[in-house]
Amino acid sequence: MTAMWAFDYRRFANLTIALLIINVVLILLPHIPGLGTDAGMGAKSWIKLGIQVQPGEFAKVTVVLFAASLVARYQGTLDDWGEYCKVLGMLLIPFAAIMTQPDLGTGLVYLAIAAVVLIMGGAKARFLVITLVAAVIAVAAVFAVDEMLKYQLEDGTWEYRLLKNYQRSRLLVFLDPEGDLSGDGYNLAQAKIAIGSGGLFGKGLLNATQSTHGFLPEAPTDFIFCVLAEEFGFVGVMTLIALYAAMIVLCLAIARRADNLFGMLVVMGIIGMWLFQILENIGMDCGLMPITGIPLPFVSYGSSFMVVNFALIGLIGSVYSHTPTQSSFASTPSHGRKAS
């Protein structure tokens, strides 16, 4: 984090293509035979390097940098339909890469980063709306095509070609939580019980029966929020949310003050990513969002993601510390250059 802070983020600015390559390589690493391992969900998103790491998590940093540098590079041209499409296409590359694992959760994070960067990069509002509509149509199309391509296995169950069965079931559970109380529905029900039973002040550290007695699955990782909610109650989770809000506000302030588009977009991309992850993780625990394996920033257990978050903090710090203070704006380099 400190290294990132000291490092001048602007050095990443012109490395767009290099960052894209790094991204894709990182994301595709688990596909190398012998290197990738199965996380247990059928998705190859881990690699073994002495310790298990998720390159897709590290790629979040480079995706932010890549998106920011790309959009900054095309600054001012995003009101042109052709240029816009070019940028959009390139932004979708990391997403496409991660979907080969496939890891929809991380992919959605990439999309969130790309979306925020695109919005804040000055893309024309009309284009953004068109993109959104196109995305909705694309998702619907995926389901429609999936339905057409499905085939029955020998045991009578249906196998789909595009979406994994677990993804499908998670979505269905989200739509109908009472429908299946054994698998994903059970997880969701137990998560809600954990949160709800926390009450105002929680059951206290170590007294969280839902998690310590194993009713809550994946307690240290994806469902960590439930543990907090159960142990510390409403007061505890509101403290956490307040901390998140403070963090976002501070980041927004830094972005607002950034003296160049790249810097601002980096911070905004990170904000987008965090916001999305917070919304998705807490949202899924409460039943507001479908279940995905997206961790909660700074809280979920997982070394890859923790390292990434601190790297991102460092990046924001870098943007901050390399932004001239109010008083020195008069002599910003741009000003100077204008004179030259």
Place this chain on the structure above:
Amino acid sequence: MLVVIAVAVLAAVIVIVVVAAALAAKSRSATPSVGKSKGVSELSTVGVGSSPFERRTQAKAARDGEVTVTSSETGAASKKPSDELGGRFAALGAAALVIFGALSAKLWSMQILGNTEYAEAAEENLYTTVKTPAPRGCIYDAYGEPLVVNRPSQTVIADPEVADNRDVVRRLSTVLGVPANVVLQRINDASAGAQSLRVVGEDVRLRDVAFIAEHADAFPGVTVEERSLRTYPHGALAAHVLGYTGAPSEELLERKNEGREILAIDTVGSAGVEATYDAYLSGEHGVSQVMVDASGRRISVMSDIKDSKGNDLYLTLDAKAQYVADTALAETIAPNGGVIGTGKGSKGAVVALDVTDGSVAVMASFPTFDPTSFTGAISDELFQKYQQEEAYAPLNNNAVSGQFMAASTFKAFTSLAGLEYGFADEKSSWTCTGEWDGFGSGDIQRCWRRDGHGTLNLRDGIVVSCDTVFYEIGKAFYDHGPNGTGEISETALQDYLRQFGFGAKTGIDLGGEAVGVIPTPAWKAELFRNRPAEASFRGGDYTNMIIGQGDVLVTPLQIACGYAGVATGRIMQPHLLKEVRNGEGEVVVSFEPVVERTPEVTEKHLAYVREALHGMVQESAGVAQLFAEQGLDAAGKSGTGEKQNENDTAWFVAYAPFKEPKYVCACVVEQAGGGSDVAAPIVAKVLGALMDSVEGSSQVEIGRVAGSPGDSIPIAVNDAGRED
């Protein structure tokens, strides 16, 4: 994991504090140093100035003619990339606000508003109720003699997870001597609840129990408990009354909501009073609240309500007289090792009632069984043997469910019918020649005494059991019926007999009661519906019925009740329950006598018949002596039912004392011969034993009654003819 949480929270806090502090410090330091350009110059050399990105932007901006940094002279603001996007910043900020707001609102609704509901769900997850069976109540006779008690049984119990531990299952299999798959099956039996402890072995030998206890490390999840099993101190004594217990049937388990809660771990009464009074005998389950984890492991026991033993039953039986009856039947029918055919007859029953209140003092049935065979798992071999025809149905209670030809025991009731209808009185007399063809049909009916009784009145007809006298009375019923003068209905005799309880259940507190048969024209028409020529109800049907032969079928209990009616003028509902006592010995339920029926009978006629019955006992050579030996002044009647190719059915029924009747006792032995020969000695002994108990002078030592082995040899047929 908790450490991780704590560290994570701490990290998040630290990060934010650091950022905030840094920001604050920066702006503070910035304020006074306006125009300070050290940092700026650094920046320009190191950073943006040399960045190709900046150059490109600037070039592009220059191309578009937009890059004009205004108001530089004020020094207050420069163009920042965010300036043009204020709206979008606001929108993003608003989005963040909405996200946090929505999450907070949802959390508020779940944690504050929905807390109770979710907390309950968490409790439900966490706690499970586990039930343990309670010992059943004991059963005693009227004098407090224990008939059914519990004995401790070493029970090996396992946690459900033991099923996953192959080693432990194998060890249990070795120690208990049960195949491993059976052990596994018992452990996996979740019928008592998902978290219930599973019974792996009952009645385990003490040294095996000790082995398990000493090697607790080798048997994780296995415990040894002392539970109770039924035991029968007197073996097969009153076995049919007591019944037996067993595992609840599927049907019973499904009717859980009716009355008491029955679980698969329970034993329930399957027959006898064990079944009738199951609700009293079964105790309250032990209930423990157990804290479990998601995989069902017990973490701790929160509360534990001890099971409470069921109530004790006190029956009306007199165990001493019962023992006399059980052994007398066994000695008569199967003196040699319980094998039927080694004595007289195939099966039999003895019933004795207290005529004053209907209490059943003795109820014996032979062949019999030892209910001990039914505790734990009944020996399948024995059970199969009992189903064989040559076993003569040892599980059947002949006293209640057995239907026998009434034979001459019926004459007490039919003579009362004749007296009431005026077809006979104290002055009537008939002449018996040994043969009778009253209907002039050529179908000769015989008196049991082939050379005839000569001329005799009704009293003597009863005493010597002259059939001819009763043929005449039967003919009178026919002659006055629809086929004759039409003064009375064609079922006048049957209807009268029904007043004494024939053809109907007595209402005793035992299951499986048979009703017997009192033939009527409608009954006969139904029986011969495929042979209409034989279906008509003729005079012969009356004359057969009136001597209790032909199609008349009765249960020993019906005969006993009927004679109680003769003795007292009213019939009490027979019952076995005296009282129910709780654990403190307090009487919870006490049986109140119920008058079942009061036959319409003139006291004069009753007295006449009673005197005749008294005379029968006093004046019949063999019989008089039997009762005299017991010191009894009894009234009674023998009966001998005739069947083709079989020995006669022996009946005897008597009540005593004659002047102030207390007990009535009926005995039947099928394929045994004459009633006075076979049944009367048993009745005399039982009545004697009962009166001894009342007087407190009983010398009977209750021994152990053996269950029948289920074997028999062919019964030799004695064709000597009836000797009533």
